[in-house]
Amino acid sequence: MIHAAITGWGKCLPPAVLSNHDLSSLLDTSDEWIVSRTGIRERRISHVGLEELAYVAAARALAAAGIPGGSIELIVFGTCSHEDQVPNMASGIQVRIGAQPAAAFDINTACTSFLYGLSAATALIRTQVVRNALVIGAELISPFMDWSDRDVAVLFGDGAAAVVLEASEREEGLLAEKLGCYGEARETLRVQGMGGRYANRGVLYGITRWQFEGQEIFKRAVQGMSSACEDTLTRLNLKPRDVDLVVPHQANLRIIEAVAKRAHLPLERVYVNIQRYGNMSAATVPVALCEALEERRVRAGALLLMPGFGGGLSYCAHLVRWGSRTTPLKSSTVELPPNERPALQIIRECLERKTRPSAAAPATPFA
Ligand code: UT7
Numbered sequence: 001m002i003h004a005a006i007t008g009w010g011k012c013l014p015p016a017v018l019s020n021h022d023l024s025s026l027l028d029t030s031d032e033w034i035v036s037r038t039g040i041r042e043r044r045i046s047h048v049g050l051e052e053l054a055y056v057a058a059a060r061a062l063a064a065a066g067i068p069g070g071s072i073e074l075i076v077f078g079t080c081s082h083e084d085q086v087p088n089m090a091s092g093i094q095v096r097i098g099a100q101p102a103a104a105f106d107i108n109t110a111c112t113s114f115l116y117g118l119s120a121a122t123a124l125i126r127t128q129v130v131r132n133a134l135v136i137g138a139e140l141i142s143p144f145m146d147w148s149d150r151d152v153a154v155l156f157g158d159g160a161a162a163v164v165l166e167a168s169e170r171e172e173g174l175l176a177e178k179l180g181c182y183g184e185a186r187e188t189l190r191v192q193g194m195g196g197r198y199a200n201r202g203v204l205y206g207i208t209r210w211q212f213e214g215q216e217i218f219k220r221a222v223q224g225m226s227s228a229c230e231d232t233l234t235r236l237n238l239k240p241r242d243v244d245l246v247v248p249h250q251a252n253l254r255i256i257e258a259v260a261k262r263a264h265l266p267l268e269r270v271y272v273n274i275q276r277y278g279n280m281s282a283a284t285v286p287v288a289l290c291e292a293l294e295e296r297r298v299r300a301g302a303l304l305l306m307p308g309f310g311g312g313l314s315y316c317a318h319l320v321r322w323g324s325r326t327t328p329l330k331s332s333t334v335e336l337p338p339n340e341r342p343a344l345q346i347i348r349e350c351l352e353r354k355t356r357p358s359a360a361a362p363a364t365p366f367a
Helices: 021-024 031-039 050-065 089-097 113-126 182-186 214-235 253-262 280-296 343-355
Strands: 002-013 015-017 042-045 072-078 101-109 134-137 158-167 173-181 189-192 209-212 303-310 314-321
Touching: 002 050, 002 113, 002 173, 015 021, 015 303, 021 031, 021 209, 021 303, 031 253, 042 158, 042 253, 042 343, 050 089, 050 134, 072 089, 089 101, 089 134, 101 113, 113 134, 113 158, 113 173, 113 303, 113 314, 134 280, 158 280, 173 214, 182 189, 182 214, 209 343, 214 253, 214 303, 214 314, 280 303
Parallel strands: 072 101, 072 134
Antiparallel strands: 002 158, 015 042, 134 158, 173 314, 189 209, 303 314
């Protein structure tokens, strides 16, 4: 049997930090509320576009694997904040890393896009369609944020990360997963203004209104992630005690704690970095994986469990056997262009662009 080992990993976090205190100058909110209800202390706001963030993460993952971009046979780009729908985001990365003529596709299941992409790429390696793959989770939520809505504006951040998968005869990489979706609850999270439904109706790019039922999403997230963890372990006849580290989607610290309790996973074996980045949607799990490796929380041969959930409402849990190497083979010299602007200034400039009067824009774009 052919497996798809994870041999490279890399992240790219934009440098501008938006703290809870910064947010309280824009919105009726407080550091105390945000920390106690979510665990989030700060998040990143990008000064560059989505492709640039993803490219830097990809270059770092390729260096960590010691593979030239030209050898990559498949690029899977997980995101819901596309810069372009056509051409897709993955083809832009193909050009940037020089991977012609690799297969390249985008995948969108919102926050679970990286994990769904890991499933797709692993399947294509197991069936010998390709011998390796670059799987990206990258998200630029800030241009699509409704910065007047405190229910959502405090929760999200920008970021990117990527992994390299390579065919292996060793039992490494993705061992089992559960994928699911509560489609009947899809209206609990809808970003009005993103997508073809709004095209040619005079809605300015980036003008959004978030339909967001936080408490319902919270309940479904706990239910979906904990049941997916149990399902995945049962598939391989494993117990929670067999898991060395849980690397969960990070949307709310209280959700992570509730999932750990319901799935009988001790919190000391759960990796948490939500305090630094908030919810980066598709980038969250791969960034957390990179940081768990940097902090030496992943030992050679470790069994990792990665539960996720997102808009849709999609949910999943992936069980990964780590290989023998926990350090990168090489490091990349690729960097983001420098940034001088504080996060609040980036947001304010974005808001100015959005509110610039346009003859085409109707007064009530979502009517
Ligand atoms: O990847 C999918 C992304 N979605 C999620 O992960 C969302 C999951 N849901 C959650 O994480 C939580 O439901 C939230 C963090 C969104 C909200 O926490 P909560 O404990 O469910 O709070 P709540 O919605 O019940 O609101 C409690 C109070 C309300 O005031 P009243 O009605 O009690 O007077 C809100 O208006 O907190 C108020 N509130 C805020 N106050 C200060 C809501 N947002 C804020 C805010 N700052 N940012």
